[in-house]
Amino acid sequence: MSRVGKYPVVVPSGVTVNLNGQDLSVKGKLGEKALRVADDIGVRVEGDKLWVEPRNETKRARMMWGTTRAIVANMVKGVSEGFTINLDINGVGYRAAAQGQVLNLQLGYSHDINYQVPQGVTIKTEKPTSISVTGSDKQVVGQVAAEIRAFRGPEPYKGKGVKYSTETILRKEGKKK
Structure with missing residues (x-):
């Protein structure tokens, strides 16, 4: 189980997150970032939190789980703080x-x-x-x-x-x- 992936990404105020299928875009005061999430990974938005979870139990899905969560967290921090x-x-x-x-x-x-x-x-x-x-x-x-x-x-x-x-x-x- 991923130690990084199981925690949610907290979205601060002033940052908007748009999820369209597997395309995730984050917009804040310092710019806009976009990411195409791997098919093995599911992303869902609940209020001001972003959850990343594997869709199946394959080795690739478990590898990409923590990686995707870290990339998404860096995107959110980058557009809000830099x-x-x-x-x-x-x-x-x-x-x-x-x-x-x-x-x-x-x-x-x-x-x-x-x-x-x-x-x-x-x-x-x-x-x-x-x-x-x-x-x-x-x-x-x-x-x-x-x-x-x-x-x-x-x-x-x-x-x-x-x-x-x-x-x-x-x-x-x-x-x-």
Whole structure:
């Protein structure tokens, strides 16, 4: 039995859920998301709660049960609150600047990196050494943050590079005489 799937998804006020057969659409203040639910899974709306349940006891239905419930919960949270990932930049001369839909990164290479930000994602740089990635789609926000981090991942000796603000870098001891 799915530990995730058996709990309902609570729909906050200001979010509307439309269910048309297997097509589920969620609309809120931050946008609109749509999902085609697998045929093995049934979704029903009761008041301000969304219930996800398997239609049969096949292995695929049990696998998709928790997955579908998690995706639906992320859709509801995304259109109501949104998702944010914060990145920190460490290193002498390493900095970032957001100009419209382009993020300019100086990460110790011989050239600047201009990262084109996809639609639906906003990037803010409060300080030159901190980046905030915000959007309504959890997968896209995580992918953008991972791509920015991949330009210069943190190294274990001095901790230089781009890292998630919640990430802890395991530091290594340097050379000994």
